[in-house]
Amino acid sequence: MSLGDAGDGLRVRPYAITGGRTRAATEVPIEAIVYRTPKGEKAVSSMSLERRQILSILASPQSAAEISARLRLPLGVARVVLGDLVDEGFVALNTRSASGRPDLRLLERVLDGLQAL
Amino acid sequence: MASKPSDMVVSPDEATSGGPMPVKIVVAGGFAVGKTTFIGSISEIEPLTTEAALTKVSEGVDDTSKVATKTSTTVAMDFGRITLGDDLILYLFGTPGQDRFWFMWDELVRGAIGAVVLIDTRRLEECFPAVDYFEENQIPFVVGMNCFDGQATHSPDDVREALAVSPDTPVLLIDARERVSTRDTLLELVQHALVRATA
Numbered sequence: 001m002s003l004g005d006a007g008d009g010l011r012v013r014p015y016a017i018t019g020g021r022t023r024a025a026t027e028v029p030i031e032a033i034v035y036r037t038p039k040g041e042k043a044v045s046s047m048s049l050e051r052r053q054i055l056s057i058l059a060s061p062q063s064a065a066e067i068s069a070r071l072r073l074p075l076g077v078a079r080v081v082l083g084d085l086v087d088e089g090f091v092a093l094n095t096r097s098a099s100g101r102p103d104l105r106l107l108e109r110v111l112d113g114l115q116a117l
Numbered sequence: 118m119a120s121k122p123s124d125m126v127v128s129p130d131e132a133t134s135g136g137p138m139p140v141k142i143v144v145a146g147g148f149a150v151g152k153t154t155f156i157g158s159i160s161e162i163e164p165l166t167t168e169a170a171l172t173k174v175s176e177g178v179d180d181t182s183k184v185a186t187k188t189s190t191t192v193a194m195d196f197g198r199i200t201l202g203d204d205l206i207l208y209l210f211g212t213p214g215q216d217r218f219w220f221m222w223d224e225l226v227r228g229a230i231g232a233v234v235l236i237d238t239r240r241l242e243e244c245f246p247a248v249d250y251f252e253e254n255q256i257p258f259v260v261g262m263n264c265f266d267g268q269a270t271h272s273p274d275d276v277r278e279a280l281a282v283s284p285d286t287p288v289l290l291i292d293a294r295e296r297v298s299t300r301d302t303l304l305e306l307v308q309h310a311l312v313r314a315t316a
Contacts, residue, residue: 106138113201
């Protein structure tokens with residue numbers, strides 16, 4: 001597969017951003033809320049395009065899904081770039097660590113929150 | 118909102134950085150059953166779409182072109198967001214419609230509170246794969262009968278029987294366009310998940 005191929009290249013080329021990798025060392029769940037670290041805030045202007053775009057919209061912390069949608073980056077690509085940014089200390093994640101279901105306390109907070117809507 | 122001066126935090130169910138903790142609910146169901154409408158009725162943002170790109174290289178079948186051709190498909194997933202306080206954000210993720218994208222479901226349900234399965238009683242069979250999936254993976258779910266014309270053609274009990282779901286699975290009449298209906302459906306799911314978690 002050639003990254004320079006025109007055709008449906010739009011669908012393929014984004015992985016050029018990740019050097020062809022489809023996974024990063026750090027897994028970024030789709031709903032993980034991403035925010036800039038002080039290091040990330042300082043580094044915005046010196047970053048490559050995609051990274052700069054990500055760090056710029058992170059003026060408001062938001063989920064990996066929102067970042068992907070707003071920047072029109074395929075989710076897989078966004079997650080690799082975000083994973084790299086985490087590893088390099090430019091962003092950090094708020095996410096539930098476990099794959100298990102939320103605990104009772106969290107469920108009760110969700111219940112209260114929904115009832116208050 | 119300022120970003121948080123904190124190191125990477127992967128916390129359990131409490132945010133320790135002061136930033137909001139995300140939780141999610143999956144919205145499943147067949148094609149055009151109202152998933153995006155449901156999400157949009159309560160989301161504080163216009164439902165957004167994220168795409169997962171699938172690319173495969175296949176040999177050209179045409180003899181004159183011995184060239185490999187690329188085909189790519191994208192899986193579109195709609196989602197919305199509900200802020201439930203300073204420190205808690207609920208995301209609603211619609212499942213990709215087509216069954217061949219099951220691999221995305223594993224990712225979507227990981228750590229989720231549970232799922233809402235939307236059904237159209239005229240095309241009930243379309244929700245069978247979703248119901249099977251959630252049962253097999255022990256994901257708490259509720260069934261929402263979307264009443265398109267404001268009228269229920271079947272009773273919840275009929276539907277429960279037709280789906281052969283357990284008697285304690287909530288089956289609700291809903292209107293996916295109505296915020297209150299959507300909120301009550303989510304409440305029902307969270308309550309169901311609570312009961313399941315304490316059982």
